[in-house]
Amino acid sequence: MAGARALLRAAGVAASDFGKPIVAVANSFAEFVPGHTHLQPVGRIVSEAIAAAGAVPREFNTIAVDDGIAMGHEGMLYSLPSRDLIADSIEYMVEAHRADALVCISNCDKITPGMLMAALRLNIPTVFVSGGPMEGGRATLRDGTVRTGMTLITAVAESASESVSDEDLARIEDQACPTCGSCSGMFTANSMNCLTEALGLAPPGTAPRLPPIPLAAACTSKLEG
Structure with a gap:
């Protein structure tokens, strides 16, 4: 196993680490x-x-x-x-x-x-x-309606009709996913x-x-x- 140990040394494994x-x-x-x-x-x-x-x-x-x-x-x-x-x-x-x-x-x-x-x-x-x-995302629409959670997802589906405007959809898109995770x-x-x-x-x-x-x-x- 000398070859394997030599390669592990090259990858940053110290001699004192062998056996751990x-x-x-x-x-x-x-x-x-x-x-x-x-x-x-x-x-x-x-x-x-x-x-x-x-x-x-x-x-x-x-x-x-x-x-x-x-x-x-x-x-x-x-x-x-x-x-x-x-x-x-x-x-x-x-x-x-x-x-x-x-x-x-x-x-x-x-x-x-x-x-x-x-x-x-x-x-x-x-x-x-x-x-x-x-x-959790939180979007405030033009009329003051607040969309949170699953309502953000349904709003995207509703945008296919006239019930959600392009402006409101843009607000939802901008605020639906506020952080990583x-x-x-x-x-x-x-x-x-x-x-x-x-x-x-x-x-x-x-x-x-x-x-x-x-x-x-x-x-x-x-x-x-």
Whole structure:
């Protein structure tokens, strides 16, 4: 195994780290997806905690597809298959490099299920860290009506008729998603994060928690304006 150790040294593993458990950190940071734009510093925090506990963190990235952005065109054809690609990529990275444990930093619709599939295949100690949901949107229309939560979504559908004007639709678009995080509803992303917690794979109380202020500042927040 001298060749493997030589390559690990080149990747930043110190001589004193050999013999310690290796913990793979599967991050899903992506600038395309609001639920994942703030996960890069989360990976650093997780890796530092692993090192402080006496293990060797090795972080890598997998993909993340935003179903909301992919809807309405050919992009949606790539959403569900991305789940299996995520599961495969994590399995391959962990098995190829013989990690002893796994931390999955996930959030949105196909990412958490894909990571769960990988964890089941690997059958090694695994912990999930959720990116958390975004703040709820709140749009004030021209007539003073306030749209929040699901009414924002229905307003987009109503815009096909004359019941919602182009000006009001523009206001809704601007204010519907005010921060980073997964979509603020009990949709696939948040329900799957709650499931990982119920299964004992995520620390209690972490699934519904909003991203901490320092992490939320990593993405564009309109709440400050």
